[in-house]
Amino acid sequence: MKVVLDPSTTDDLLRGLDPTQRAAVASDAPLLAIIAGAGSGKTRVLTHRVAHRCLTGTADASHVAVLTFTRQAANELRRRLRSLGIRDGIIAGTFHSVALSLLRQRWDEQRRSHPVIVADRRRLIGEVLGPKHSASTADYVSDIDWARARNITPQRYASAIAEVGRSSSAPVSEVVKVMAAVQALKTKRGVIDLDDLLSLTIEAMQTDANFANIVRWKIRHLFVDEAQDLNPLQIAVLDEWRSGRDDLTLVGDPSQSIYGFNGADPSVLSILETRFPGIEVIRLTANYRCTPQVVSAGLTALSHLNEESPKLFSTRSDGAAVKIYSFADEKDEASGIARLVESWRHPMMRWSDVAILARTNAQLPALREALLAIDIPARILGTVATDPVQRAIREVGDLPSSTRISVWSRDTRSPRVDADDEDDDDDDVEDVIARRRVADAVDEFLKEGGGDGRTFLAWVRTNRPFEDDFQQNAVELLTFHGSKGREWDNVVLAGCEQGFMPHSSAKSGAEQNEEVRLAYVAITRAADQLVLTHAQSRRGRKRTRSPFIEGLILATPPSTMSADYIRDQEIRRDSRVQVDPVYESLCVWRTQAGRTASIKPQILCTDEVLRRIASVLPKTIEELAEIPGVGKSFALKVGNRILDAIQDGLN
Secondary structure, eight states, X not given: OOOOOOHHHHHHHHTTOOHHHHHHHXXXXXXXXXXXXXXXXXXXXXXXXXXXXXXXXXXXXXXXXXXXXXXXXXXXXXXXXXHTTOOSSOEEEEHHHHHHHHHHHHHHXXXXXXXXXXXXXXXXXXXXXXXXXXXXXXXXXHHHHHHHTTTOOGXXXXXXXXXXXXXXXXXXXXXXXXXXXXXHHHHHHTEEEHHHHHHHHHHHHHHOHHHHHHHHHHOOEEEESSGGGOOHHHHHHHHHHHTTOOOEEEEEOGGGOOOGGGTOOTHHHHTHHHHSTTOEEEEEOEESSSOHHHHHHHHHHHGGGSSOOOOOEESSOOOOOOEEEEESSHHHHHHHHHHHHHHHOOTTOOGGGEEEEESSGGGHHHHHHHHHHTTXXXXXXXXXXXXXXXXXXXXXXXXXXXXXXHHHHHHHHSOOOOTTOTTOOTTSHHHHHHHHHHHHHHHHHHHTTOOOHHHHHHHHHHHOTTSSSSOOOSEEEEEHHHHTTOOEEEEXXXXXXXBBTTBTTOOSHHHHHHHHXXXXXXXXXXXXXXXXXXXXXXXTEEOOBOGGGTTSEEEOOOOTTOHHHHHHHHHHHHHHHHSOHHHHHXXXXXXXXXXXXXXOHHHHSOHHHHHHHHHHOOOSHHHHHTSTTTOHHHHHHHHHHHHHHHHHHHO
16 A cells, blocks of 8 residues: 655655755665765665655555664664654564564464574584583684575585685584584474574575565565675575565665674675666765764774775864874773863763773773773663663654654554554553653644754754653763764774774784774764874783874873863863853854754854854843844744853853
8 A cells, every 4th residue: 555645745855854865865766775974864864765755656665675684773763664654564674573574474374383583593502512612612603603694504614715715713624513513403493593584585485486476575665774784695585585676775884884793795885886787876975973073084094995985074064183192001091081081071061972982892891990980970881772762862853844743742642553563662661651751852842843853853952851861971881883873972982002993803804894994983973072092001012003093193181180281171261261151152052953953053053143142142032033143933943942052151
């Protein structure tokens, strides 16, 4: 069933997008790749393209499959699409969950029992090896994971690694034996692992014409998020589902391919024209998140790939220079980072606006202890941050009009059951509470004049309605890998030295290239301020600064015991006095609101208008609206935030 809505709805989907984003959303090319650089609005463009195609009738929502790599990401895509009006049976899930759903239907039709799915193959491998095995289980897991990501059988393992020049972590003959033994163990117990879902799907598609026809009838329009993370097994499944049809949209960034250890193949996006003849390629090169200085630092890291760097640019005005701080050893580095974070503190900043990123988990505890030692709250995060409030905020932020936002709020408060969403975790208590809390904020936003999703994001950024509800106000510490998909105002990259960046385990050319891309991902998590630190010695051994950051400014780190540091703090205080504090506060508000809304701050409000506001010092929305260049509509939408910024400046 095709979705039919008022034509103005599709206009709403394009409103607020830049010209390149708009071209990607509205492109009539059935075979399309969207290369989305860091901070370019990837998820927004993907969901708006899906909605645009469904609402214009070029795709049938009941035959659309949107594929991604984690359950959390799939749930978010599903929620965003609902908010954009797409509710009719759309498939949004991981490759494994979609494959499982299709296989379950087949097993039911064949009256076969469903096998038990083992989520962690490590346990099976450990069982095969036994407690007395001398080799590391992790080595076998690494080798077998690599093989399974490529659908390589035990019989083909030796020739496959020889073909690509890969060094097997465990002895080749032993890996072959263990692979075969694990398969035999699964057969004996009637269990399968996650990769078996994909290989069984391929086998069924190739041997059962009826099943293949049913699947290809059901899935006609394919969209793949984070396409740079596709591995060969997933590509093979995708090819079977496509069956030569050119209705496919790939969205991703080869420069952010950092999961090679899981089999991801960045060449899917770097050799698109060869892999998908006739494909249209649109590149999103505008970074709305980072200052030009941060973007430049990221491109400096990418230059070590020995290939043409993407033509990325920042839409923001100049920010602070990216600096490198050198410390004597790891203890000096940890305490120096803590002092640095302390020096960043200002009245409008929350500790959670700061992140410290490191290459390995082992580096994080000492950094956290250094922060706690000077009474700075800090927490170590896992690989994926699951914050239901932020998910709901992002969902509202993707809506194109106040009408859609109002509908979202109403739907959020109404119980809803969707028969096709058995994997959705919307009914988790914390998630329900979080969404209703955001709905309360939405209602307040609408009472103040409302606007589209981007305006709501700016409103949230400046009003901070969720200060203590579901987030701990603490500096966040996590690994480079764990930081992907997140952002902070201020970021410290710790341990920027040989051995960590690149990591000493990266031996092959492909592994070294992945380390470059990983550094790029970590660098571009910073929106406003980025500092990179390294130790001259670590655990008594001399260390060398990472080659990825050569050319950046080497600076002297702050020290609370240093006269220079105290003098610098006094200069900073004096400089605040020399400028108009109200104007400065208004500039801070504008920068945050503009970045959150993914527009240039000066488009939101010009310097001249800010100076007029600072000169008049309006006390009410009505007085603000009378100032030339403000107007009633703008004053109603963001007036309370401006008045708060004025008050902050006066205080």
